[in-house]
Amino acid sequence: MEPSRISSLFSNLSFGKKLTISILSFVLIIGAMSFVIYETTKANLTVIADEEEIMIRTHAKTVAEVMEELGFEIGDYDKLEPAIDEKVIGNMSISWKKAKEVHIVINGDERQLWTTAESVEGLVSELQLTVKEHDKIIPSLNTEIQPEMNVTYESAFMVRVKSDGEEHEVWTTSTTVADFLERESITLGELDRVEPALEEELNSEEDIKVVRVEKVTDVVEEAVAFATVTRNDSSLQKGNEKVVETGQNGLVEKHYEVILEDGKEVSRELVKTETTRDSKDRVVAVGTRQPTPTVSRGSSPSTSQTSTSSGSGRTMTVTATAYTANCSGCSGITATGINLNNNRNMKVIAVDPNVIPLGSRVHVEGYGEAIAGDTGGAIRGNKIDVHVPTKSEAYRWGSRQVKITILK
Numbered sequence: 367m368e369p370s371r372i373s374s375l376f377s378n379l380s381f382g383k384k385l386t387i388s389i390l391s392f393v394l395i396i397g398a399m400s401f402v403i404y405e406t407t408k409a410n411l412t413v414i415a416d417e418e419e420i421m422i423r424t425h426a427k428t429v430a431e432v433m434e435e436l437g438f439e440i441g442d443y444d445k446l447e448p449a450i451d452e453k454v455i456g457n458m459s460i461s462w463k464k465a466k467e468v469h470i471v472i473n474g475d476e477r478q479l480w481t482t483a484e485s486v487e488g489l490v491s492e493l494q495l496t497v498k499e500h501d502k503i504i505p506s507l508n509t510e511i512q513p514e515m516n517v518t519y520e521s522a523f524m525v526r527v528k529s530d531g532e533e534h535e536v537w538t539t540s541t542t543v544a545d546f547l548e549r550e551s552i553t554l555g556e557l558d559r560v561e562p563a564l565e566e567e568l569n570s571e572e573d574i575k576v577v578r579v580e581k582v583t584d585v586v587e588e589a590v591a592f593a594t595v596t597r598n599d600s601s602l603q604k605g606n607e608k609v610v611e612t613g614q615n616g617l618v619e620k621h622y623e624v625i626l627e628d629g630k631e632v633s634r635e636l637v638k639t640e641t642t643r644d645s646k647d648r649v650v651a652v653g654t655r656q657p658t659p660t661v662s663r664g665s666s667p668s669t670s671q672t673s674t675s676s677g678s679g680r681t682m683t684v685t686a687t688a689y690t691a692n693c694s695g696c697s698g699i700t701a702t703g704i705n706l707n708n709n710r711n712m713k714v715i716a717v718d719p720n721v722i723p724l725g726s727r728v729h730v731e732g733y734g735e736a737i738a739g740d741t742g743g744a745i746r747g748n749k750i751d752v753h754v755p756t757k758s759e760a761y762r763w764g765s766r767q768v769k770i771t772i773l774k
Contacts, residue, residue: 602653613648
């Protein structure tokens with residue numbers, strides 16, 4: 367090749383190289399300027415995500431684009447300020463609180479909810495609940511909200527309690543009577559009862575009554591009247607009697623099962639009777655010997671007797687016992703038809719009609735005026751039985767020697 371042509375070729379190559387370098391330099395300058403312009407047009411933002419502060423520069427147009435750019439997924443119940451569709455402006459501050467799911471029971475009503483509250487107190491405020499002094503909330507108001515936390519709220523109400531002789535008012539959140547008694551440390555004995563029943567649910571202004579029930583045994587001692595028996599005695603003159611054995615009342619113990627409610631007896635049932643002392647019969651000897659006739663000078667034979675005269679005004683000494691209208695085997699109707707059941711205080715005596723005629727009016731020493739209106743199987747000879755209103759009076763009378771006068 368000719369030297370001139372080689373020289374021209376190298377000259378052209380040098381120019382092309384310079385042109386290429388110039389173009390590349392221009393492109394780099396334009397790129398750098400574009401980058402500077404791009405960076406300077408970004409908005410400065412502060413994002414507070416669950417109390418973590420993040421400073422970013424972005425070309426995002428909306429809050430949603432910012433959160434997407436940061437990789438945050440916004441839940442339906444999350445708290446985002448400003449709103450997700452808000453346009454981005456320079457120096458904007460975005461706050462995001464992620465909602466937590468909690469399980470809450472309000473007066474037995476269960477529910478699941480999402481909240482952005484930081485504490486139980488904030489949750490209560492969100493629910494517009496007013497927690498009063500005696501209300502019960504678990505956990506406490508200042509407890510920090512945690513995911514899947516359980517919260518229980520019970521509103522208190524007042525009940526009136528009657529127990530052990532006292533009555534007082536109590537604030538409670540108990541659901542049943544049994545729960546209330548347990549919380550108030552009120553224990554029930556085996557026989558005690560409560561009104562309303564233990565399983566009953568409590569409502570406001572309820573009355574609760576605890577009845578203390580006792581079962582005790584009461585032992586009552588009662589006297590058993592002795593009987594009077596007679597024995598013929600040929601050594602005694604007919605018409606005369608002699609007490610051989612005075613007799614003694616027996617004793618029985620009656621065992622009663624007694625139910626007491628709050629100290630007051632409500633029922634009594636006889637469960638056992640025990641004899642602690644047997645009664646002893648009163649034994650009376652009755653004379654059967656016929657009187658021996660005697661002859662006095664200048665007089666005719668006569669029968670010796672204890673009476674001072676015959677007919678009205680006659681006075682004699684007799685053995686007197688006592689009886690009542692409701693004695694064992696008695697009908698209450700006398701031999702002359704007097705109803706002693708209807709006339710408990712009437713003065714009537716039982717007599718031997720061969721000695722004192724029935725229907726006679728008499729005066730008995732220590733008893734008063736009476737009617738000889740009754741008879742008795744054991745009333746023979748100089749013996750009478752005076753009627754008294756009660757058994758206790760009959761026991762007090764006993765057996766005694768008295769003077770009796772026939773008045774009419």
